[in-house]
Amino acid sequence: MEKIDFGTLFQGIGTLFTGGTAMFVARVSLIALGLFLVYLGKKKILEPLLMIPMGLGMATINAAVMVLPGGKQGNLFVDPLVTDTDELFNILQIDWLQPIYTFTFSNGLIACCIFMGIGVLLDVGYMLRRPFLSIFLALFAELGTFAVVPIASSMGMSLGDSASIAMVGGADGPMVLFTSMILSKDLFVPITIVAYLYLGFTYGGYPYLIKLLVPKHIRGIQPPKPKKVNQISSSQKLLFSVVMCVILCLLFPVAAPLFFSLFLGVAVKEADIQPVVDFIKGPLLYGSTFFLGLLLGILCEAHLILNPKIFPLLLLGILALLLSGIGGLLGGYIVYWFTGGKFNPVIGIAGVSCVPSTAKVAQKAVSQVNPHAIILQDALGANISGVITTAIITGLYVTLIPLFT
Amino acid sequence: MNSSYFVLVAALLSFATGFFVAAIIWAIKWALIPREEKLMSEKSIQFLHIFSRQDYLRSFSVKRNDKVPSIDELLNKELYQYYHGKN
Numbered sequence: 001m002e003k004i005d006f007g008t009l010f011q012g013i014g015t016l017f018t019g020g021t022a023m024f025v026a027r028v029s030l031i032a033l034g035l036f037l038v039y040l041g042k043k044k045i046l047e048p049l050l051m052i053p054m055g056l057g058m059a060t061i062n063a064a065v066m067v068l069p070g071g072k073q074g075n076l077f078v079d080p081l082v083t084d085t086d087e088l089f090n091i092l093q094i095d096w097l098q099p100i101y102t103f104t105f106s107n108g109l110i111a112c113c114i115f116m117g118i119g120v121l122l123d124v125g126y127m128l129r130r131p132f133l134s135i136f137l138a139l140f141a142e143l144g145t146f147a148v149v150p151i152a153s154s155m156g157m158s159l160g161d162s163a164s165i166a167m168v169g170g171a172d173g174p175m176v177l178f179t180s181m182i183l184s185k186d187l188f189v190p191i192t193i194v195a196y197l198y199l200g201f202t203y204g205g206y207p208y209l210i211k212l213l214v215p216k217h218i219r220g221i222q223p224p225k226p227k228k229v230n231q232i233s234s235s236q237k238l239l240f241s242v243v244m245c246v247i248l249c250l251l252f253p254v255a256a257p258l259f260f261s262l263f264l265g266v267a268v269k270e271a272d273i274q275p276v277v278d279f280i281k282g283p284l285l286y287g288s289t290f291f292l293g294l295l296l297g298i299l300c301e302a303h304l305i306l307n308p309k310i311f312p313l314l315l316l317g318i319l320a321l322l323l324s325g326i327g328g329l330l331g332g333y334i335v336y337w338f339t340g341g342k343f344n345p346v347i348g349i350a351g352v353s354c355v356p357s358t359a360k361v362a363q364k365a366v367s368q369v370n371p372h373a374i375i376l377q378d379a380l381g382a383n384i385s386g387v388i389t390t391a392i393i394t395g396l397y398v399t400l401i402p403l404f405t
Numbered sequence: 406m407n408s409s410y411f412v413l414v415a416a417l418l419s420f421a422t423g424f425f426v427a428a429i430i431w432a433i434k435w436a437l438i439p440r441e442e443k444l445m446s447e448k449s450i451q452f453l454h455i456f457s458r459q460d461y462l463r464s465f466s467v468k469r470n471d472k473v474p475s476i477d478e479l480l481n482k483e484l485y486q487y488y489h490g491k492n
Contacts, residue, residue: 127430128430128433128434131426131427131430131431131434132424132427132431134427135423135424135426135427136423136427138423139419139420139423142419146412146415146416146419147412149408149411149412149415150408150409150412153407153408154408159407159408159411162408232434233437235437236433236434236437239433239436239437240429240430240433243429243433244426244429247426247429248426251422385423388423388426389419389423392419392422392423392426393415393419396415396418396419396422397415400411400414400415400418401411404407404410404411
């Protein structure tokens with residue numbers, strides 16, 4: 001009988017020691033990080049729907065490394081780098097997640113499905129109540145999305161890579177995925193992972209940012225009630241979604257799949273097509289988010305963190321979110337000064353479009369100082385406007401960058 | 406230089422598009438206000454014009470009962486409990 005050594009029999013362990021020290025450290029670190037993400041998901045510190053498949057996927061893909069025919073190391077999950085159609089056809093029959101990656105992830109379908117789900121969950125009525133105020137705050141809360149582009153460029157990144165990492169400032173995962181898949185094909189996996197990991201920052205870090213930048217006596221301000229509260233009818237919301245979809249698609253055809261998906265969700269909801277609403281906000285949204293998390297985890301192979309561009313991406317991602325939070329509060333302060341101190345500037349941070357997390361963070365920060373102050377309606381208006389402005393900026397970046405390069 | 410110029414153009418276009426969106430929302434709201442409400446608002450302007458004198462206003466004033474919450478206050482409370490409770 002031929003002698004079988006330990007590394008050949010247990011290839012996951014064997015390949016740990018044959019890939020070099022850097023690869024060993026990277027794989028072990030990613031297994032540990034994956035397990036830590038599962039823990040954070042279980043403890044609800046980060047979104048469990050995303051973190052549990054992502055964390056387990058990350059740990060598994062770095063454990064399940066084997067020797068493929070030809071002596072190359074790899075796995076039986078997915079090959080994201082394959083471009084040749086013949087090779088792709090072969091891999092589709094071998095790697096079990098390749099069909100999902102090829103037919104839903106790499107063409108943006110999964111981002112659009114999630115966006116459709118967001119559309120169904122949004123109540124655009126909050127935005128329609130005070131459109132100019134909501135959009136104003138949301139535009140200021142895009143500070144990170146703008147400011148990080150020149151910073152990243154000055155660090156040697158291409159304009160496409162810079163714009164993609166700057167989109168993290170919009171705090172909208174599907175939008176980052178969509179932008180980076182078009183503008184930054186080589187870095188879209190780490191950029192999207194950075195985006196989804198950092199979305200938890202809006203919960204953990206923004207309350208401290210609010211406390212740091214808004215004094216207690218201003219934080220507790222109860223905004224005055226509007227003189228007249230118009231009830232927004234479902235016809236108005238439906239008309240809004242239809243008109244907006246057509247106009248934004250006319251302006252930015254490159255981002256039309258995103259706009260269409262978002263406003264289709266809103267339209268279906270406002271038209272009260274209940275079976276479709278139930279399907280989109282249930283199986284479609286949850287299924288898409290689950291597979292997005294799973295694929296992101298699976299794509300976190302060890303060679304990813306050995307890429308020298310990863311560390312700058314980690315720094316720039318957090319900077320983008322931080323600047324967007326500061327921009328939102330700045331917008332809030334401008335309205336505060338403009339209204340003679342009657343507006344609560346904390347509402348501005350809700351312009352960062354992490355629906356509804358940032359609106360909840362703003363309300364919590366205000367309630368801690370003044371339990372009777374309710375800012376949630378204005379905060380949700382800014383929050384929903386944030387989704388629209390981030391989609392507009394996505395459309396602009398994707399359209400403009402080819403003209404600038 | 407190139408990236409700064411790009412950001413400047415993108416920011417300007419974003420603000421312009423954003424406010425364009427807000428203007429369309431405002432137009433939709435205005436276009437879909439029920440006809441009775443539009444008529445009522447014209448009448449209410451005339452009404453205010455007639456009774457804009459302070460003595461008239463004083464004679465019609467009623468003591469406000471602060472303990473009865475408005476619909477807006479109830480909606481706020483419901484929203485607050487919904488979102489606050491979830492977290």
